[in-house]
Amino acid sequence: MLAFKMLGGTDYTMQFSSSLMPFVSMLWITLFSPAGCKADPVSCRLWAQSQLSGLSMNGDFVIGGVFSIHNYMRSEQNTYTGQPPQAQCSGSMDFRELRFARAMEFAIHEINNRTDLLPGIMLGYQIRDSCAAVSMAIKVAFQLANGVESVFNDADSCLKYSSAAVSAVVGESGSTPSISMARMLGLFRIPLVSHYATCACLSDKRQYPAFFRTIPSDHHQAAALARMVKHFGWTWIGAVRSDTDYGNYGMASFLKAAQEEGICVEYSESYYRTQPRSKLERVANVIRRSTARVIVAFLATGDMNILLQELAKQPPPPLQWIGSENWISHSEFLRFNMCAGAIGFGVPRSVIPGLREFLLDLSPEQALESPLLTEFWESSFSCSLKGSSEGARECDGSEDIRALQNPYTDTSQLRITNLVYKATYAIAHAIHGVICNDTYCNSTIKFTPWQV
Numbered sequence: 505m506l507a508f509k510m511l512g513g514t515d516y517t518m519q520f521s522s523s524l525m526p527f528v529s530m531l532w533i534t535l536f537s538p539a540g541c542k543a544d545p546v547s548c549r550l551w552a553q554s555q556l557s558g559l560s561m562n563g564d565f566v567i568g569g570v571f572s573i574h575n576y577m578r579s580e581q582n583t584y585t586g587q588p589p590q591a592q593c594s595g596s597m598d599f600r601e602l603r604f605a606r607a608m609e610f611a612i613h614e615i616n617n618r619t620d621l622l623p624g625i626m627l628g629y630q631i632r633d634s635c636a637a638v639s640m641a642i643k644v645a646f647q648l649a650n651g652v653e654s655v656f657n658d659a660d661s662c663l664k665y666s667s668a669a670v671s672a673v674v675g676e677s678g679s680t681p682s683i684s685m686a687r688m689l690g691l692f693r694i695p696l697v698s699h700y701a702t703c704a705c706l707s708d709k710r711q712y713p714a715f716f717r718t719i720p721s722d723h724h725q726a727a728a729l730a731r732m733v734k735h736f737g738w739t740w741i742g743a744v745r746s747d748t749d750y751g752n753y754g755m756a757s758f759l760k761a762a763q764e765e766g767i768c769v770e771y772s773e774s775y776y777r778t779q780p781r782s783k784l785e786r787v788a789n790v791i792r793r794s795t796a797r798v799i800v801a802f803l804a805t806g807d808m809n810i811l812l813q814e815l816a817k818q819p820p821p822p823l824q825w826i827g828s829e830n831w832i833s834h835s836e837f838l839r840f841n842m843c844a845g846a847i848g849f850g851v852p853r854s855v856i857p858g859l860r861e862f863l864l865d866l867s868p869e870q871a872l873e874s875p876l877l878t879e880f881w882e883s884s885f886s887c888s889l890k891g892s893s894e895g896a897r898e899c900d901g902s903e904d905i906r907a908l909q910n911p912y913t914d915t916s917q918l919r920i921t922n923l924v925y926k927a928t929y930a931i932a933h934a935i936h937g938v939i940c941n942d943t944y945c946n947s948t949i950k951f952t953p954w955q956v
Contacts, residue, residue: 563628
């Protein structure tokens with residue numbers, strides 16, 4: 505029952521069912537609000553500012569970057585009695601992935617100084633760490649698509665929120681995170697250009713219309729590995745893979761090609777670094793007890809490292825390792841004697857003039873400007889920058905970054921790093937084609953990412 509009095513004193517009574525009351529309420533607000541009264545604009549605010557670490561610089565157009573700088577995401581117990589803590593990366597830093605991220609940063613600075621590519625245009629970047637985790641990769645992708653503004657107001661122009669925060673994204677290093685990101689970013693036609701995601705499944709343009717890459721598909725590598733094994737007359741082999749899209753799809757392609765070549769496989773085992781230790785021990789024991797002395801390993805770098813550490817506790821008889829591109833050219837594995845003589849196909853090495861000087865041009869003051877660079881500095885020199893780490897000696901300025909010997913400073917074999925460099929340049933050339941003519945680039949042009 506709804507009762508009201510009109511101007512003039514006349515009483516009116518109207519009866520409605522309970523299910524219609526919400527609609528009546530909206531109608532009442534619309535019809536009987538004073539003519540000159542305008543409702544306050546609706547605003548909302550983020551619960552908390554994002555604490556995702558990374559590297560960033562503003563520009564006329566911004567390119568996103570996503571790299572697996574850490575290999576784990578911190579696990580927090582949710583009590584459901586308060587706001588859950590923000591997801592953060594954990595574990596040791598992957599200096600090689602940090603080099604990838606800084607290579608993208610270097611490429612953008614180089615492009616900004618050129619007069620033949622995007623002249624008069626300043627490119628910016630938002631580079632984030634995915635922790636090599638799908639959930640974090642999706643979170644980062646949403647952040648790159650939506651931006652990081654803490655307040656939304658519906659009184660603002662729709663144009664302010666209709667365009668993505670980035671023109672395109674470089675990343676991710678792993679196939680599984682790239683698949684998740686490509687599905688999400690593809691809905692908004694934001695290009696994702698990967699330097700290291702080799703899963704053949706990503707070639708399906710119906711599922712991943714906005715995915716591109718500067719590295720070949722595993723379909724070609726798997727066929728080449730099978731032919732190489734056949735060439736050396738190895739017809740009795742073992743196989744181990746990462747339990748991810750990269751490992752599972754890659755090994756499936758290899759096993760199919762191996763069967764066509766007449767190669768017999770004694771076992772095919774899988775492992776992923778976050779699985780129980782019992783699974784790792786079982787895989788290691790299968791390798792130790794097998795009669796096959798040749799092993800094809802379609803493993804990600806982190807998984808291969810853990811497997812070799814486990815095998816080193818009780819070394820098996822000499823093995824001939826056949827490696828996928830993810831680890832075969834990684835200098836870290838030279839410390840394992842059992843990898844001596846390992847063969848496989850790698851990305852061609854290259855030279856990027858000026859990159860080494862850019863990587864080494866880092867001071868303690870500059871490192872403090874970014875949590876990632878701060879962690880790199882403190883991890884490399886085992887010291888604390890201005891008391892940022894408890895229990896460690898304070899950095900005294902005597903640290904010499906040129907004396908470091910780690911994957912960050914190693915520019916002797918720039919393979920995947922060059923593919924990051926190429927991906928960044930590919931995006932820059934695409935933006936140039938949209939906003940530039942023969943003589944002039946217009947920084948005020950508004951375009952959607954799908955045009956790139």
